[in-house]
Amino acid sequence: MNSISQAIRRVWAGPWIPPDQGRMPYFWLLSLGYMFWKYAYVHPSAVEAAMLVLTFVVFIPLYCASYWARGWEVLACMLGGCLIGIAWVRWNVGASTFFIFACAMAAQIMHVRRAMLAIGGVIAIGVLTSLLIEPMQMRFMFLMPILTVSLPVGIGSFMDARLRRSRQALVRKQEEVEHMATIAERERISRDLHDLLGHSLSLIALKAELARKLVHRDAEACAREIGDIETSARQTLAEVRAAVTGYRHSGLAHALANARASLAAADVELCEQVERINLLPATEHVLALALREAVTNVVRHAGARRCTLSLFVEEGSVVLRVLDDGSRLRTHADLRHGNGLSGMQERAAALGGKLALRVGTGLALELRVPAGGAA
Structure with a gap:
């Protein structure tokens, strides 16, 4: 009633x-x-x-x-x-x-x-x-x-x-x-910002440390490192602005160049085996961010002296492999799946790909995504 x-x-x-x-x-x-x-x-x-x-x-x-x-x-x-x-x-x-x-x-x-x-x-x-x-x-x-x-x-x-x-x-x-799409977009932006800032700030920190060591020994080299820090900071600012607006398309070539600079600044030898592949924008974006995160992990956590990077097409998939000889990771229990690795897995899954990690003499990371329009 x-x-x-x-x-x-x-x-x-x-x-x-x-x-x-x-x-x-x-x-x-x-x-x-x-x-x-x-x-x-x-x-x-x-x-x-x-x-x-x-x-x-x-x-x-x-x-x-x-x-x-x-x-x-x-x-x-x-x-x-x-x-x-x-x-x-x-x-x-x-x-x-x-x-x-x-x-x-x-x-x-x-x-x-x-x-x-x-x-x-x-x-x-x-x-x-x-x-x-x-x-x-x-x-x-x-x-x-x-x-x-x-x-x-x-x-x-x-x-x-x-x-x-x-x-x-x-x-x-x-x-x-619409609400779920908004949440997914926010998560995408947060993952991308994490990957961008994690990589770029690591590079800036390494170069700042190197500049500090050179300030009394080689003023000219110190000035070059400071110039690189300024350039990296400006690039990071531009990329963050683009990521926030949702229109950022990180190029693989740019990611490779940053990887070389980061590894060189960390005194890690790079062995590069990269094929020239025409990639769809979405695939290139995922690979570029994965490469950034993988190199950041090598520089920050691995304690490696050598890193092997390869990119090729195999059985209809584009394969990105990053191997290091670091000694800090001994078992899978040592792996901490933070925002970076989780972001890699989610972006790969969105394209129908997968991420594999193997711990041995260092860490081996392999990312496979469908080749699609790759040639």
């Missing part, structure tokens, strides 16, 4: 009808005019006029509440409409309109079978109610609207409500998809 009282209070305070229903429910109230056909020929008594006003005062809030009702409340509203029709049947055959309204209320029932049974029940009650009318002509006038209009109105109202619920569900699904 709390739900019905809440619905009635809502009707009193407004809006009377749920806003998504539009204006048509108010228009259908004009069907109550069917009750006035009798009075075109017969003048109503004072009691009958008062009962007519009371009927509208009771029925209109009941009708509006039916749009907010759910579950058994819908059946209660339908039964209320039928009872009003039964109460009027001996005095006004226009009371058949209340049975039509009751069929329309079945639109709020979610299940097709239950809605059809409820509509059939209302029509059956209307047919049985017609037996209370003695003149056959009046009985026919009462039954005709119920038999010809109630079923189409009930089915039409149910289908319209079902279509409206489907549209609302579709809108919610689209909102969820």
Whole structure:
């Protein structure tokens, strides 16, 4: 009963009808005019006029509440409409309109079978109610609207409500998809920023350390290192700005150049075996970021003296391998899958590729992504 009282209070305070229903429910109230056909020929008594006003005062809030009702409340509203029709049947055959309204209320029932049974029940009650009318002509006038209009109105109202619920569900699904896309974009930007800043700041830190060592021994070399630091900082700033706007496409050639500079600054020998491959922009972007992260890990964590880097096409896949002879990683337990490795795996999976790590005499990283348009 709390739900019905809440619905009635809502009707009193407004809006009377749920806003998504539009204006048509108010228009259908004009069907109550069917009750006035009798009075075109017969003048109503004072009691009958008062009962007519009371009927509208009771029925209109009941009708509006039916749009907010759910579950058994819908059946209660339908039964209320039928009872009003039964109460009027001996005095006004226009009371058949209340049975039509009751069929329309079945639109709020979610299940097709239950809605059809409820509509059939209302029509059956209307047919049985017609037996209370003695003149056959009046009985026919009462039954005709119920038999010809109630079923189409009930089915039409149910289908319209079902279509409206489907549209609302579709809108919610689209909102969820947009929300998930926003989250995925934020995660992509955070991964890219981590990879960019991790690599570039490591390079800047190494060169700053080298410049500090050279400041008293070789001023010219120190100046070159400081110049490289300035250049790297400007490049990093430009790349971060591009990443934030979502339009960054990191070139593989640029990533290779940075890898050479980072490894050289860390005094790690580089053995390079890179084939010239025409790559799709998305594939090149993933490989470039993976190369950045892999080289950053070599410089920061491996303690390596030698690094082998290879890029080639094998069995329809572009393969990037980075091997180092570092001694700090002895077992897979020593690997910490932080944001960098997780970002590699997620980007590779998005292209249908995979990332493999092997710990032996150093760390071997292999990234495979579909070649697609590679040649």
